[in-house]
């Protein structure tokens with residue numbers, strides 16, 4: 001798995017997107033969106049909107065009562081014979097898993113897909129201690145062979161063609177794999193089976209955590225998740241504290257919207273429920289079951305009313321699929337394992353605006369993500385608040401924008417509110433742009449305006465609004 005390089009420079013990353021990436025991304029996202037649209041249509045828009053509202057209400061209730069539900073879940077897991085660990089940040093979560101691995105003298109770990117483990121860089125932490133980590137989700141397995149992380153939160157290798165995967169298997173696994181999905185899956189299955197049987201620790205994430213019974217819920221289309229959580233002698237699930245849901249009834253609403261929004265399925269192939277380790281007389285299953293509850297900035301997100309609803313996310317990936325920016329740059333450009341609009345919200349708050357302050361600007365604010373989000377997160381409103389945090393700072397963080405830019409914005413704001421200054425500025429602008437003007441265009445401007453003109457020319461400033469308005473009224 002590749003790790004985030006900080007600070008994240010989205011603009012520079014975007015300049016290095018491979019030319020074929022947008023077409024590959026758009027082909028895959030169009031399929032997911034088409035499947036989703038068909039299912040929503042079959043349900044009827046009215047019912048779908050009712051479900052979205054119910055899902056929103058359930059999630060909002062859960063995160064506003066987070067302390068109460070987390071404690072309830074802890075009690076239930078402990079009662080069922082599981083062990084609960086609380087991790088304040090990524091380092092603490094990694095340390096907990098490492099100590100567990102050392103205690104059991106684990107040399108090999110099998111993992112199912114988990115964005116929480118990607119977020120904390122668990123693979124690196126384990127590998128640095130000489131522990132082999134095998135990703136067992138097919139997409140994760142493929143990107144791991146490439147030395148990369150997931151390119152999409154639901155379908156990690158969605159940008160790769162069958163031919164590319166076949167070539168990768170030939171090169172890395174030394175097998176002659178034809179470019180056929182079924183055959184490629186068989187190759188991976190055969191390679192992975194032995195890994196499941198010889199691993200000392202199985203690691204998973206959790207899509208939800210049900211407070212009333214302490215049940216970890218995983219939602220997947222591959223059987224590897226069940227192998228990771230049942231074959232090795234020890235299982236550990238790393239679950240963000242935001243994944244809590246009060247009860248089974250709430251879960252049913254969320255399961256209905258998750259699969260439909262993610263892959264356009266009514267329900268995924270596997271929905272697994274883990275409530276502690278197997279009973280003492282069970283013949284199979286892990287001997288120990290651990291749950292790591294990961295905070296890593298989530299409590300801080302919860303404290304800010306303007307951004308709190310970030311935590312409603314159920315990681316369906318629909319906002320990635322619909323986002324015009326994501327569709328043109330792909331997942332890696334975001335420089336963070338969780339990409340697209342939801343990734344922007346998480347990365348800029350978890351890493352902070354100094355490290356990821358460029359990300360809230362990686363959006364056209366078109367609002368398509370708001371409309372598609374099954375839990376009705378007001379993504380663009382949160383993005384605007386985060387932009388404000390970058391520019392002006394707020395109660396959570398100091399401003400991260402360069403002081404020159406902040407001063408420029410403040411001067412601009414005063415000028416726009418003061419008529420005589422606005423008129424003076426307009427006449428000065430007409431004069432100042434003359435040396436740079438070519439016909440009616442400004443092709444090359446000095447920094448910071450060069451950010452615009454490096455991509456496209458800017459229309460030359462024609463007249464101030466009042467003069468333009470007078471001319472226009474006169475002509476009519």
Ligand code: SF4
Nearest residue numbers: 313314316317319373
């Ligand atoms: S923000 Fe909404 S649409 Fe995007 S991944 Fe999260 S739940 Fe899905």
